[in-house]
Structures are given as C-alpha cells and as structure tokens.
Amino acid sequence: MPEQRVVDADYLLLEAPRERKFITGAQAMAEAVKRANVDIAIAYPITPQSEVMHLVGDIWAQGYLKDYYRAEEEYGAMSAIAGAVRGGARAFSATSGPGLLRGLEAIASWPGHRIPAVLGVLTRVVNAPLSIQPDNVEISYLLNCGMVVLHAENQQDVFDFTLASFIISEKVDVYIPIAVCTEGFFVTHAKGYVNMTPEDMKLPPRDPYKAPVPPTDCEIPPARIQRDAPVQKSNFMSYLIHAVWQQEIWASNRRAMKYIYKYLGGPIEVVNPDAEVFVVASGCAAAQGREAVRYAQLEGLNVGLVKVKSICPFPVNEVRQVLSKAKAIIVPEHNIVGWLAKEVKAAIPNSDAVIGGPRVYGGMTLPVELIMEKVYDAFGIKKEKKVVV
Amino acid sequence: MGLEYVRISPGFEKYMPKDYVDLVQYGQFGKEIDVQQLGQFKELVEEHPMCAGCFMAYFVRVFYASLPKPEDTIVIGTAGCARLALSQAAVPFIYGNYGDTNAVASGLKRALSIRFPDKEKDVVVIAGDGGLIDIGFGMTMHSWFRREKFTTIMVDNEVYGNTGGQESGMSPRGVQLKMAPKGKQFDKINAVELAKVAGCVYVAKLAPTNPKRIAKTVRRAILAARHFGPTFIHAYTSCNIEYSIPTEKVLEDARKREKQDFGFYEWMTDEVKEFFEELERKPEEVKA
Amino acid sequence: MKRYNIRIAGVGGQGVVTSAHILGNAMSAAGKYATLVPFFGSEKRMAPVEAYVRVSDQPIYEVGEVVYPNVIMIYHPQVITHGKSYTMPFYSGLKENGLAIINTDVDIVPEEDWVVLKELNTRVYMFPATKLALDIAGTELATNMAMIGLFFGITRIVGFEHIEQAVKERFLGNTFVASGGTTALDSAIEKKFKKKMELLEKNMQVIREAFKVAEERGWVEEEALTT
Numbered sequence: 096m097p098e099q100r101v102v103d104a105d106y107l108l109l110e111a112p113r114e115r116k117f118i119t120g121a122q123a124m125a126e127a128v129k130r131a132n133v134d135i136a137i138a139y140p141i142t143p144q145s146e147v148m149h150l151v152g153d154i155w156a157q158g159y160l161k162d163y164y165r166a167e168e169e170y171g172a173m174s175a176i177a178g179a180v181r182g183g184a185r186a187f188s189a190t191s192g193p194g195l196l197r198g199l200e201a202i203a204s205w206p207g208h209r210i211p212a213v214l215g216v217l218t219r220v221v222n223a224p225l226s227i228q229p230d231n232v233e234i235s236y237l238l239n240c241g242m243v244v245l246h247a248e249n250q251q252d253v254f255d256f257t258l259a260s261f262i263i264s265e266k267v268d269v270y271i272p273i274a275v276c277t278e279g280f281f282v283t284h285a286k287g288y289v290n291m292t293p294e295d296m297k298l299p300p301r302d303p304y305k306a307p308v309p310p311t312d313c314e315i316p317p318a319r320i321q322r323d324a325p326v327q328k329s330n331f332m333s334y335l336i337h338a339v340w341q342q343e344i345w346a347s348n349r350r351a352m353k354y355i356y357k358y359l360g361g362p363i364e365v366v367n368p369d370a371e372v373f374v375v376a377s378g379c380a381a382a383q384g385r386e387a388v389r390y391a392q393l394e395g396l397n398v399g400l401v402k403v404k405s406i407c408p409f410p411v412n413e414v415r416q417v418l419s420k421a422k423a424i425i426v427p428e429h430n431i432v433g434w435l436a437k438e439v440k441a442a443i444p445n446s447d448a449v450i451g452g453p454r455v456y457g458g459m460t461l462p463v464e465l466i467m468e469k470v471y472d473a474f475g476i477k478k479e480k481k482v483v484v
Numbered sequence: 485m486g487l488e489y490v491r492i493s494p495g496f497e498k499y500m501p502k503d504y505v506d507l508v509q510y511g512q513f514g515k516e517i518d519v520q521q522l523g524q525f526k527e528l529v530e531e532h533p534m535c536a537g538c539f540m541a542y543f544v545r546v547f548y549a550s551l552p553k554p555e556d557t558i559v560i561g562t563a564g565c566a567r568l569a570l571s572q573a574a575v576p577f578i579y580g581n582y583g584d585t586n587a588v589a590s591g592l593k594r595a596l597s598i599r600f601p602d603k604e605k606d607v608v609v610i611a612g613d614g615g616l617i618d619i620g621f622g623m624t625m626h627s628w629f630r631r632e633k634f635t636t637i638m639v640d641n642e643v644y645g646n647t648g649g650q651e652s653g654m655s656p657r658g659v660q661l662k663m664a665p666k667g668k669q670f671d672k673i674n675a676v677e678l679a680k681v682a683g684c685v686y687v688a689k690l691a692p693t694n695p696k697r698i699a700k701t702v703r704r705a706i707l708a709a710r711h712f713g714p715t716f717i718h719a720y721t722s723c724n725i726e727y728s729i730p731t732e733k734v735l736e737d738a739r740k741r742e743k744q745d746f747g748f749y750e751w752m753t754d755e756v757k758e759f760f761e762e763l764e765r766k767p768e769e770v771k772a
Numbered sequence: 773m774k775r776y777n778i779r780i781a782g783v784g785g786q787g788v789v790t791s792a793h794i795l796g797n798a799m800s801a802a803g804k805y806a807t808l809v810p811f812f813g814s815e816k817r818m819a820p821v822e823a824y825v826r827v828s829d830q831p832i833y834e835v836g837e838v839v840y841p842n843v844i845m846i847y848h849p850q851v852i853t854h855g856k857s858y859t860m861p862f863y864s865g866l867k868e869n870g871l872a873i874i875n876t877d878v879d880i881v882p883e884e885d886w887v888v889l890k891e892l893n894t895r896v897y898m899f900p901a902t903k904l905a906l907d908i909a910g911t912e913l914a915t916n917m918a919m920i921g922l923f924f925g926i927t928r929i930v931g932f933e934h935i936e937q938a939v940k941e942r943f944l945g946n947t948f949v950a951s952g953g954t955t956a957l958d959s960a961i962e963k964k965f966k967k968k969m970e971l972l973e974k975n976m977q978v979i980r981e982a983f984k985v986a987e988e989r990g991w992v993e994e995e996a997l998t999t
Contacts, residue, residue, distance in 0.1 A: 167626035174584035175591030182595025382833035460836030
C-alpha cells in the first residue's frame with residue numbers, strides 16, 4: 096500500500112490529476128472507498144454486491160481501512176454501521192436487493208439518527224421467484240427514507256458518486272446518509288474506463304464534531320433528543336418532536352442539491368437540449384438512452400437525453416425546464432413499477448407527454464431497439480419489424 | 485475526555501438547570517460510590533416513567549450506581565420497559581431499532597476503539613428478553629461469537645411488558661400470556677449457557693435481592709468486557725403488572741425465584757478470574 | 773466508425789468469459805473501447821455459456837446482453853447441432869450484414885438456417901478452431917484463442933501487439949478477478965504447459981495462426997484492410 100496523504104476534499108474531487116483505468120463497477124466502488132479515508136466497513140454477502148465488499152476487505156487487509164468485518168446479516172450490518180457512525184467513525188457498506196430490504200429497517204432509520212454513512216446499492220431482483228438479475232425496483236423503497244439517493248450510469252459514475260458522497264453526506268447542513276445505486280452485473284461486473292484520482296491521496300478524515308447532531312463518544316455532551324425521545328412524551332409532544340425532526344431531514348435532503356451541483360456537475364445531464372423528443376433515464380438505462388440518441392441521429396430524428404443522477408432530492412425544477420417543450424418523454428426503466436416515470440410525471444405540468452416505458456424487469460437487458468420503438472411511435476413513424484443499426 | 489464534558493464551564497453554573505449542577509457537584513462523576521450509599525448522593529437516574537413497584541426500575545437504578553466510570557460509559561437499549569428509565573439517565577444513551585442493540589454496540593465500540601485507542605470507553609447494552617433473545621437473537625449471539633468487547637445485560641421480565649403482555653422466549657413453560665392463550669409450549673431459553681458457549685468471558689445470573697452483589701456483578705462484567713471480551717448478565721426483573729405480583733410482594737417474589745431458578749451464578753474464564761483476584765486485592769485500583 | 777456487438781456462445785470449460793475479457797482488454801490496450809457482459813448464471817462444465825462484448829473505436833455506452841448482435845461467435849458445434857445455447861436459434865436477433873464465426877470443420881448449419889442467414893446477408897465463416905488449437909498448442913483449451921484470433925484477423929480493429937498485451941495481462945497479470953472454478957482450471961492448464969510463459973507463447977501462436985487463416989482465405993474486412 097502506498098503512503099496516502101490527506102488532501103483537501105475540493106482538490107481531490109475537482110482538481111486532482113486523474114488516471115484512466117479499465118475496471119469493473121465493483122472495482123470502481125472499492126477504489127473510491129480506498130481514497131475516502133474510511134474508518135470501518137461492514138460486509139454481508141449477497142450476489143452481486145459481494146465483489147465490492149470482497150475488494151473493500153482486501154483494501155482493509157492492505158491497510159487502507161482501520162476495521163472491517165463480515166456481519167451476521169444485513170440488519171446487523173446496517174445497525175452496526177449506525178453504531179460506528181454515531182461513535183464518530185466514517186463507515187461504508189454495500190448491499191443488493193433482498194439484502195437491502197432485510198437491512199431496510201435500520202437503513203430507513205439512519206436519516207433520523209443523522210447517520211452520514213455511504214451505502215452502495217448494487218441492484219438485483221427482490222421479489223419471488225428467486226433470481227439474482229439486475230432489476231432495480233429496490234431503489235423505489237429508498238425514495239421515502241429521507242436519504243440522498245444517487246443513481247450511477249457507469250463505472251465512472253460509481254467512482255465519482257461514491258467518493259463525493261462521503262463529503263456531501265458529512266456536510267453540516269446535510270448530515271444524512273447517501274445511497275449510491277447502480278445496476279448489478281450490468282455495471283458491477285462489466286468493465287469500463289474510469290478516470291481515477293491518485294492512489295496516494297485521500298480525503299480528510301471525518302470530523303464528527305462538525306455536526307448538527309454530535310457523536311456519542313463521551314467527549315462532548317450528547318444530543319438532547321436521546322433523552323427526549325418522542326415515545327416518552329404525551330401524544331402532542333410526540334407528534335411535534337417527530338414532525339419537526341422529519342421536516343429537518345427532508346430539508347437536509349434538499350440542501351444536498353447544492354453539493355450535487357458542486358461535486359457532480361448537477362443532478363441531471365442533458366444531451367441535445369433542443370430535441371423534440373426526450374429520453375429521461377437514470378442508471379444504466381441512461382447509457383441505453385445515450386445510444387438511442389445516437390441511433391436517432393443516424394436516422395435524422397431529433398431526440399435528446401436527460402440523465403437523472405440524483406433521484407432524491409429529485410431535480411424538479413431542472414427536469415421541468417428541459418422538458419417544457421418536449422413532444423414526447425420516453426422513460427426507459429429496469430423495473431416493472433416505473434418509479435422514475437412517476438417522479439417525472441409528478442415533476443412536470445405536461446405529464447401526459449410522458450410515455451412510461453419501455454420497461455424491462457426481472458433483470459432483463461434493455462435493448463436500445465426497444466427505446467427506438469417508442470421513438471418511432473413518438474414521431475408517428477411506422478416501421479416494419481426490422482432491426483436498425 | 486470523560487469528566488471534562490460533564491463539567492460545567494466556569495461562569496455558567498447559575499444558568500444550568502439545578503438538576504445538572506447537583507449532578508456535577510453531588511453526583512457519582514469522578515467519585516468512588518458504594519451502592520449502599522444510594523439516597524445519599526445525586527443519582528444518575530432519578531425520575532422515570534416506569535410502573536410503580538417495578539423491579540426492573542430498581543435494577544436499573546442500582547445498575548447506574550454501579551458504573552465504574554459513568555462519564556465514559558455509553559448505554560444502548562432497545563424498545564421495551566428498561567429504556568423508559570435508561571433514556572432518562574445522565575449517561576449517553578442510544579436507542580435504535582428493536583433488537584439491534586448488540587449490532588449497534590459492535591459498531592460503536594469499534595468506532596471508539598479506532599478513534600480513542602488509548603482511552604477506556606465502556607459500552608453496555610441493557611435490553612429485555614424480547615430484544616436480546618427473540619428478535620435480536622442473531623445479533624446478540626454473533627456479537628459474542630465475534631468477541632466484541634462490551635457488556636450485555638438482559639433484564640428478563642419473562643414477558644413483552646411494553647406491548648401489553650405477550651409471551652417471550654424467556655417466559656416459563658406453561659405460563660398463559662397473550663399470544664400464548666394455551667400457555668407457553670416450550671421451556672424458558674437457557675441464556676446463560678448460550679452465552680458461555682458463544683464466547684462470553686464473564687457470565688452471571690441473578691435475582692436482584694442484594695444490591696451489593698448487583699453492584700459487584702455489574703462492575704465485574706464491565707471491567708472484564710473492557711479488557712477481555714463479551715460479558716453477560718442475566719437478571720430476573722419481574723413484571724409485577726403482567727404477572728400480577730402485588731407491589732409489596734415484588735421482593736418476596738424475587739427471593740422465591742432466587743431459590744427456584746435464579747440462584748446467584750457466576751462463571752468466568754481463568755484469565756478473567758486471575759484479573760479480578762489481582763484487582764480486588766487492591767480495591768483502590770478498580771477505579772483507575 | 774466501427775462497432776461490433778458480439779454474442780459469444782459456447783459451453784462451460786471453453787473459456788468463453790475469459791476470451792471476452794481478452795477481447796475487451798485488447799481494445800483497451802489499443803486505446804479503443806469495449807464493454808463486456810458475462811452471462812449471469814451458475815457455470816457448469818459443458819453447460820451453455822454466453823458472453824457479450826461490444827467493441828468500437830468510439831465510446832460505447834450500451835450495457836447488458838447483446839440481444840441484437842452484428843457478430844455471432846459459436847465456440848462449440850453443439851451450440852448449433854444440440855441447441856446448447858440460451859439463444860435459440862443461434863442467429864436470433866442477428867442484424868443484417870452481420871458476421872457469424874463458427875468453430876467447426878464441416879458445414880453444420882441446417883439448410884433452413886442458411887436461408888435466413890442469406891436473407892440477412894450474413895458473412896458466415898466456418899473455421900476449425902479446436903483443430904487449430906490442438907495442432908498448434910496441443911490442447912483444445914486454446915479454442916477460445918483461435919476464435920478471438922480469427923475475429924481480430926477478420927476485423928483488424930486492433931494490432932497484434934494489443935492482443936499480445938491483453939493475453940499477457942490475462943495469464944501473467946494479477947489484476948484479473950477470476951472465479952474459483954477458473955482458477956482451478958488455470959492450475960490444470962499450467963501443469964500441462966509447465967510454465968506460464970510457454971502457455972502464453974502457445975496461445976499467441978494459435979492467435980497468429982488464426983490471423984493467417986483470415987488472410988489466406990480472403991476474409992479480412994476491406995475497410996479494415998485500408999486502415
């Protein structure tokens with residue numbers, strides 16, 4: 096292991112030189128953890144997440160992390176993350192599909208406990224019948240927790256989002272957890288080019304005293320809320336305490352937006368802003384959307400892409416502005432419920448322009464050709480069923 | 485830092501609540517307290533909303549008076565009766581989700597060890613039979629298998645008291661409770677033996693009939709956890725409501741159970757035994 | 773712009789996924805682009821295996837299995853003759869003007885399939901890759917090398933040196949994360965070849981020979997010849 100030196104967070108995230116590597120999404124996540132000055136990582140096996148946490152285990156063995164262990168199950172892992180973060184450590188874990196749901200009670204309580212942890216979510220089918228394929232329906236379960244939910248398109252995003260999340264989550268005016276989601280297999284097990292910061296530089300350590308809710312470490316008076324748990328109070332006090340606490344969490348979630356602008360170049364990316372028809376997509380569906388824009392260009396069709404990087408906070412204003420004149424809005428997704436389409440519809444006044452789909456589920460691949468069918472529909476083009484290049 | 489964070493910044497004494505000022509001036513912090521002095525000093529927990537005559541509340545009170553270093557102790561609890569008092573104490577308290585205590589404590593203890601390798605910070609879980617042996621069973625066991633260095637105290641009232649009197653794994657066989665309308669169908673779980681095989685270095689079982697013995701047991705469990713590994717105390721803390729024990733008969737009931745199945749029991753590894761033999765020869769060092 | 777969306781079909785033990793990695797790494801060595809997707813399932817000896825690789829001289833964004841390939845590589849004749857494949861028939865989804873490389877020494881494509889392939893204007897290359905592997909390297913385990921050798925021999929999208937670099941990375945580098953099964957297989961192969969370097973050299977010979985085959989039979993793509 097090279098000697099790592101602490102550098103300024105803004106420097107590391109925005110200016111440090113980068114080296115291009117051809118690596119898997121799992122490697123990209125572990126490489127980000129390596130540079131994030133993480134104190135402890137807690138793992139529990141599940142396909143396809145395991146590879147990330149194997150690699151994180153390896154970097155702990157090399158000395159990049161101070162502690163690491165395999166927990167008894169996800170509920171235990173996520174609860175221990177809460178304990179470690181309350182104790183002032185910087186902590187990381189990752190999980191997938193059924194594991195996420197098993198840990199969800201603990202994870203959903205992180206924002207309320209003001210736990211600035213970073214969680215990798217490498218999506219997989221959650222519902223019976225059993226499968227391990229990369230359906231991303233689990234992200235919809237995260238959207239009401241209060242945590243920040245980012246959705247990475249590719250290996251580069253996985254690296255950038257993960258590294259930046261440690262800094263964004265610990266901002267005093269944010270101080271809630273961040274889930275960095277990406278599709279299992281399609282991204283975790285596939286290789287792509289990733290421009291990475293130098294291996295010998297790391298983020299500054301967590302300063303747990305720069306916090307709206309102090310750590311529980313017997314070095315500083317603990318948070319008052321611990322003694323005044325709403326459950327101890329009369330109904331009206333209980334409602335009130337819990338209500339204001341939730342309001343503050345959701346306000347914190349919205350305050351993360353300015354840091355998403357600063358460190359991730361904004362919550363959306365727009366390709367061809369003057370398009371007539373838009374594909375709005377997140378995660379690796381955005382990659383398919385990019386190819387659809389290219390296919391459309393080859394055929395002389397004016398199609399654009401809105402890639403949504405931040406699902407929560409959802410970029411309502413940004414999306415509304417870009418889509419204000421869209422003739423049709425195609426939302427391809429890797430799940431049956433269409434959670435992104437719902438978010439888009441709720442955000443814009445012209446929601447009848449939204450075409451919910453194409454959707455593939457069960458972890459199926461999302462061929463660009465399926466998106467193109469919707470594009471042809473949007474332009475009123477009748478095509479023979481013939482494949483296009 | 486410990487005592488430092490407890491102390492009042494000079495000049496602020498008159499602005500702090502009287503309770504707090506009393507706690508610093510006449511409380512346990514930085515002092516050697518004998519549990520038999522209860523009532524003669526400002527206690528860490530005084531007001532609590534537990535039922536009148538609750539023996540668990542009494543146990544919790546004695547527990548706080550027994551802490552070797554309250555200023556460097558963090559208590560972790562979970563849903564249930566005990567946390568009603570635990571959250572009112574002048575010791576940092578973490579209240580997570582139901583049954584998560586031993587996982588949270590694992591993460592917390594490790595974080596504290598990373599951040600303060602040269603300081604002693606005690607982590608103590610106090611949770612009920614439901615939290616530790618039913619819903620949290622896996623996490624309780626695995627924290628012991630992993631040899632996490634904190635103390636687990638089970639305040640066993642043999643019932644889910646807080647949710648209205650349902651059967652727990654620690655209820656005695658045959659007892660009729662909610663969710664066991666025909667009586668409990670299987671035996672009370674042997675938590676002490678589980679703790680021993682799972683890797684605890686110090687295990688004790690008691691009925692709280694003798695405050696001095698409670699204090700010694702708690703102190704030993706915390707010190708052994710600080711230096712060696714997981715420790716466990718199984719305490720009988722009856723539910724006078726669900727088991728219809730008249731308030732004035734609570735102690736009598738505890739004495740009866742002590743004779744029956746809660747006789748004082750203490751087990752420790754040879755290493756821990758040696759440690760206490762050495763330590764208790766020179767009692768002035770226990771505080772150090 | 774060149775863009776090959778490749779679907780590889782073979783059977784467990786042939787190194788289908790390994791060769792997909794080498795294809796991708798060779799593109800990377802040449803400063804070009806590739807994405808690869810292994811089939812996600814449990815792997816068993818002689819059970820169907822698929823891998824998908826996209827290669828191009830331009831960035832590639834698309835992910836997932838290649839449902840509509842323009843290159844199909846069949847590593848084992850049983851994929852066609854026994855239907856040992858997740859994709860049936862083997863050419864399903866193949867786009868017009870595509871490429872099919874089949875490891876066989878006799879024509880195993882049924883008549884009705886030929887009709888479809890001709891309709892799609894597919895260039896079909898039948899090539900005895902296993903025989904070549906046995907002749908040159910003395911083991912059928914090098915079949916995958918012959919197959920990717922022929923692919924690169926036809927398309928010439930990367931130089932020989934890039935392939936060599938990728939093969940080296942695979943057999944000598946420690947960056948490749950292999951499954952337990954692959955590691956066990958490696959040690960079996962290693963015993964046969966005694967030395968890793970020897971293994972590498974044999975593999976390169978197979979690839980070189982496959983390049984030659986493409987040239988001798990006039991299969992090299994014209995566009996590639998000019999660049």
